[in-house]
Amino acid sequence: MAMTVAEKILARASGRSRVRAGEFVVAEVDLAMTHDIFAATVFDTLLDLGVEKLFEPARVAVVIDHFVPAPTAAIADLHHRVREHVERLGVGIFYDAGEGISHQLLPERGHIRPGMLVIGTDSHTTTYGALGAAGTGVGTSDMVYALATGKLWFRVPETIRFEFEGEVTAPTSWKDVVLAIAGLIGSDGAQYRSLEFGGPGAASAPISGRLTVANMAVELGAKFGIFPADQATAAYLGEADVDGPRPDPGAAYAATHHLDLATLSPLVALPHDVDRVVAASEVGDVPIDQAFLGSCTNGRLDDLEAAAAVVAGKTVAPGVRFLVAPASRTVMEQALASGAITTLVEAGATILAPGCGPCFGGHGGLLGPGEKGISSSNRNFPGRMGSSEAEIYLASPATVAASAVAGKVIDPREVTDG
Amino acid sequence: MDEVMRGRVWVFGDDISTDLLSPGAYAVDPVEVRKLHVLESVDPAFASSVRPGDLLVAGANFGCGSSRETAPENLKALGIACVVAGSFARIFLRNAIAIGLPILICPDAPLIVDTGDEAEVDLTSGMFRNVATGETARGEPLPPEMRQILAAGGILATLRS
Numbered sequence: 001m002a003m004t005v006a007e008k009i010l011a012r013a014s015g016r017s018r019v020r021a022g023e024f025v026v027a028e029v030d031l032a033m034t035h036d037i038f039a040a041t042v043f044d045t046l047l048d049l050g051v052e053k054l055f056e057p058a059r060v061a062v063v064i065d066h067f068v069p070a071p072t073a074a075i076a077d078l079h080h081r082v083r084e085h086v087e088r089l090g091v092g093i094f095y096d097a098g099e100g101i102s103h104q105l106l107p108e109r110g111h112i113r114p115g116m117l118v119i120g121t122d123s124h125t126t127t128y129g130a131l132g133a134a135g136t137g138v139g140t141s142d143m144v145y146a147l148a149t150g151k152l153w154f155r156v157p158e159t160i161r162f163e164f165e166g167e168v169t170a171p172t173s174w175k176d177v178v179l180a181i182a183g184l185i186g187s188d189g190a191q192y193r194s195l196e197f198g199g200p201g202a203a204s205a206p207i208s209g210r211l212t213v214a215n216m217a218v219e220l221g222a223k224f225g226i227f228p229a230d231q232a233t234a235a236y237l238g239e240a241d242v243d244g245p246r247p248d249p250g251a252a253y254a255a256t257h258h259l260d261l262a263t264l265s266p267l268v269a270l271p272h273d274v275d276r277v278v279a280a281s282e283v284g285d286v287p288i289d290q291a292f293l294g295s296c297t298n299g300r301l302d303d304l305e306a307a308a309a310v311v312a313g314k315t316v317a318p319g320v321r322f323l324v325a326p327a328s329r330t331v332m333e334q335a336l337a338s339g340a341i342t343t344l345v346e347a348g349a350t351i352l353a354p355g356c357g358p359c360f361g362g363h364g365g366l367l368g369p370g371e372k373g374i375s376s377s378n379r380n381f382p383g384r385m386g387s388s389e390a391e392i393y394l395a396s397p398a399t400v401a402a403s404a405v406a407g408k409v410i411d412p413r414e415v416t417d418g
Numbered sequence: 419m420d421e422v423m424r425g426r427v428w429v430f431g432d433d434i435s436t437d438l439l440s441p442g443a444y445a446v447d448p449v450e451v452r453k454l455h456v457l458e459s460v461d462p463a464f465a466s467s468v469r470p471g472d473l474l475v476a477g478a479n480f481g482c483g484s485s486r487e488t489a490p491e492n493l494k495a496l497g498i499a500c501v502v503a504g505s506f507a508r509i510f511l512r513n514a515i516a517i518g519l520p521i522l523i524c525p526d527a528p529l530i531v532d533t534g535d536e537a538e539v540d541l542t543s544g545m546f547r548n549v550a551t552g553e554t555a556r557g558e559p560l561p562p563e564m565r566q567i568l569a570a571g572g573i574l575a576t577l578r579s
C-alpha cells in the first residue's frame with residue numbers, strides 16, 4: 001500500500017509495515033526536546049511519579065532559549081533548577097542560555113536526521129520537517145510519559161500535499177511562500193493533518209527556507225510539515241547522499257495544491273491572524289514603532305543577510321527600534337564574519353542575544369499599548385509581543401528591514417529599487 | 419469518568435484560544451488562581467458562576483494558539499465535565515486527553531443549545547442532546563484508544579498503573 005512520508009515515519013516508529021491515516025499507533029520517539037519554559041515542570045513531575053531515569057538520556061534534549069539572558073531573579077532561579085535536573089538525569093543534549101533557539105540548534109548541530117520522529121514541548125517542533133523528519137509539539141504530561149517510556153500515542157494524520165513550481169526570487173523569500181499558503185488555506189486549514197512539500201520548486205528550496213516553511217506548518221494547524229530529504233538535505237548534513245523516507249507514488253492525499261513560486265511577491269500578515277495575508281505594497285500607511293528580525297522562523301544567516309542587503313548604506317527611520325536576534329551563536333558568528341551584523345548595526349539595529357528574544361512577549365523589547373510592530377516571527381495574535389493593545393504585522397526579513405528604514409510597513413522592492 | 423454526562427451548558431464562539439483559557443499574565447500562578455481567570459475577557463462572570471458538572475460548548479478551532487497545558491487544566495479545575503466543540507486545535511486535543519478532560523468534536527452542538535440549557539453528551543456514540551427540546555447533534559466519537567486514556571484519568575494515570 002502506498003504511503004505518504006508521515007505514514008512511513010509513523011509506521012517505522014511503531015514497528016509496523018504500514019499504517020493508514022486515521023489509525024491510532026503507539027510509536028517510539030527518536031528525540032524528545034523540552035525548553036526552559038516547561039523543562040522544570042516536566043522533570044518535577046517525573047520526580048513526583050518516582051521516575052529516576054530517562055528512557056534514553058542520549059535521545060533527550062534540553063535547551064534554555066526563551067528567557068535569555070534571564071530577565072528576572074525568578075527566571076534565573078528557574079534556569080538553575082533546569083541545569084540541576086539536566087545534570088542529575090544525565091540529559092544527553094543540553095544547550096545553555098546564549099547558544100540559541102532549540103529549533104535552530106537541533107538541526108544546526110546535527111541532531112535531526114531524515115525519518116526521525118521528534119516531539120517537543122513547543123508547538124514549533126514542526127520545524128524539523130525541513131530535514132525530512134516528523135516533528136510535533138506536545139504538552140508536558142505527554143512529554144513526561146514519553147521521557148519515562150520512550151513511547152507516545154499518535155493518530156496517523158491525513159496529508160495535504162503542496163507541489164511547488166518555479167523559483168523564489170529575492171526580495172521575495174520562503175517566508176512569503178508560507179504566508180501565501182496561510183492566505184490560501186487559512187490558520188486551521190491543516191488542522192490534525194500533515195503537510196508534505198514537493199515538486200521542482202521544493203527541490204530548489206535552501207534548507208533555511210525549508211526551516212521557515214516547516215516552522216510555520218503549525219500556524220496552519222498541522223501536526224507535521226515535511227520536506228522529504230534530498231540532495232540539499234544531504235549537503236546540509238555534510239553527507240554525500242542521504243537515505244530518508246519519500247512518499248510512494250499513489251499515496252493518498254486529503255488534498256493537493258499547486259503553487260507557482262514565480263508568481264509570488266512580498267506579503268504581510270495583518271493583525272491579529274496569520275491568515276490575513278495581503279501584498280506588502282497594499283498595506284497602506286502603517287507607521288511602525290518596532291521592527292523585529294529573528295526567531296526560529298527567520299533568524300538564520302540567510303535572513304540576516306537578506307535584511308543587511310536591504311539596509312546597506314541606509315539608516316533606520318527616527319523613532320523605530322530595529323531589534324535583531326540571531327537564532328544561534330553560530331549564526332551570530334557567521335553573520336559577523338560575512339559583515340551582515342556590521343551592516344545592520346551601522347544602519348541602527350540593536351543586536352540581542354541569540355535566543356527567542358521578544359518573539360513570545362516575555363522580554364527583550366516589547367510593544368506598548370497602541371504600538372505597531374513588524375516582525376519576522378510566526379504569530380501575531382493579541383499580546384504575543386507585549387501589550388494586547390499592540391498590533392503585529394508578520395513579514396519576511398527583507399520586508400521587516402525595509403519597513404525599519406521606511407518607518408512604515410513597505411514592500412522591500414520600494415527600498416531596494418529606489 | 420462516565421461515558422454519558424448531563425449538565426448545564428455554556429456556549430462560546432469560534433477560535434477560543436489558549437490565551438483566553440489560560441491568560442499569560444497568570445501563567446506561572448497555581449491552578450487555584452489560574453482557574454479564576456478562565457475566559458474572563460469573553461465573559462467576566464464565567465469563572466465565578468460555572469459549577470462542577472457543567473458542559474462547555476464552542477465553535478471551531480477551540481484551544482488554538484500556544485501549547486499551554488494549563489488551558490485544559492484550568493477547565494478541569496473548574497469542574498467542566500466535557501468540552502464539546504466544532505473542532506479542536508491539535509495540541510489542545512492532545513493535552514485534554516493527556517490530563518483526562520473529556521472532549522467531543524460536534525460541529526452542530528452550538529446550533530441546538532443556548533447558555534443555561536441542560537444537555538447530555540455520550541462519548542461512546544458521539545451524540546449530543548438538548549434535554550428540554552430533545553434535539554440532537556451527531557458528533558465524532560474519539561477513537562477507543564483515546565477514550566481509554568480519558569477513562570484512566572489521563573496519560574500519567576496510565577503511567578502510574
Ligand code: SF4
Pocket residue numbers: 066101103122124295296297355356357359360377378
Ligand atoms: S523563537 Fe518564538 S516561536 Fe520560536 S521557539 Fe522561541 S518563542 Fe517560540
